[in-house]
Amino acid sequence: MTEPVLEVKKLCKSFGALVANKDVSFDLREGEIHALIGPNGAGKSTLIKQIAGGMTPDSGQVFFLGQDVTNVRTAQRARMGLARTFQVSALAMEYTVLQNVVLGALGARGDVFRFLKPALKDKELLGIAYEALERVGLEDSAAKITAEISHGQRRELEVAVALTLRPKAFLMDEPMAGLGTSSSKGLTRFLDNLRAQAPILLVEHDMDAVFSLADRISVLVYGELIITGTADEIRADREVRHAYLGEEEET
């Protein structure tokens, strides 16, 4: 078996008396979409932050590409190839769509300390930026101000910025949040193809998307990972149905 791209080992994090994550272990392998689901307050966001680098765990480790990155800072993890998208779009709102993707390409190239050459005339950066925009279908909106495009387009832009990093793994925090049915179906198809490029750790509330996309699903309840399995295994598991899916199946 090949080494997992991303591996989380016995991660623990508490805030005072509140245990947000307790001994969470799982991995993300080449070519897969691994979905992380769980009710609100289960500790998914805390977990994502520790994987992306914004938060240090109390104990446990995070391995990325075989390296222990537990104490590596966010920017460095991104440079290693860990691309994150946010639940609430994290974009430079005053910038044009193009400027946002060029910023991503710039970060990936790593030579940010250039003071005179105009960044938006850099052919290499523009090439990467437009390629990413075309893949998500935003090339026609390149000149629009980010604050003025639709919510759905911003979700797509968020993915486009992640693409400019040419990442080794994607970390996607609710990419479907707030999308209408047709947009979320479009994004589902897109992510389906994306896994060939790099594996995706997907945190998502949209169960249709999760069950149609995920190769494996992990369920987080009260900070603990209760099961990891295929979509069918998760559906069949009684504990999961009780803790999480139960209410949904009855409706």
Add this chain to the structure above:
Amino acid sequence: MQREKVINALITLLLVVMPLWAWWADEPFILTLLTKVAIFALAGVGLNIALGLGGLVSFGHAVFFGVGGYAMGILASHAQSYSPIMEIPFLIEGTKSMPVIWLVAIISSALAALLVGALSLRTSGVYFIMITLAFGQMFFYFTISWPAYGGEDGLLIYTRNHFPGMNTLDPIQFLIICYAILGVVLYFSARLAKSAFGLALNGARQNTERVLTVGIDTFRLRLVAFIISGAITGLAGALFADLNRFVSPSMFTWQTSGEIMVFIILGGVARLYGPVAGAALFVFLEYVLGDLSDYWHIYLGLLLLLVVLFARGGLIGLLAGREVAHD
């Protein structure tokens, strides 16, 4: 956007025509005022890199203005008293040469910015404002209590420093020097805003998380911005000291920090010509209203209030419209 360029060109034209007129009409005082505008604008252009582009509300830029001023004061005072600054372990003498003084002012204020920035950029928001203010006060009280260079009385420099091939005592020639420096720095600042560095810095102001997650270390980014910003304001400090032929701890006061910020807010935050328009307006008001009353700051305060409430883009924003340049 096009409109802003036209307005910038008009301001440039005005700033070129006025000294020509004053020179022709033999009004040296007007020339001195215009030189002051250029120097204040330069200090503002420096702060605008940190504040406008980087969103770093520094209330301590008087530190760099003052360090630049004292760089000039210390070098020139040693030169005029023919006493070396130090002899052990090697000899350093004072100088009256402007280019050397500028270089020393730039380097020493950049170092001061490195020190202040490295500590204060670990915080943000109100804490950042307070820490930069605290540094300003520390430098202020240090210069007051340091008798070697005049303490509270400051340092008087008898003649203006020299620039090769020019008579710096002639107001128009010193003005040309200050204008030239401002022009070069404005050009640099315009290029900087559009460069890779500017793109990332302005991006970090809008969304720190975004810039971090594309792999750019925002702390280093902001620290470099703060150093460039401080160095420019330091250069302005050296020129200001040369204009007055006098340096004193008052350059380090928090009022100085506030005034540099006022230039930017009056003119337009993050606008290339914001500090130029703001400094010109400030000096004009000081001259006109200062004649009417010693308490002219009351009117300045009122104006500032109006700008903040009704014209957030400052003078440039008011004239050029809200849209910020994108291309």
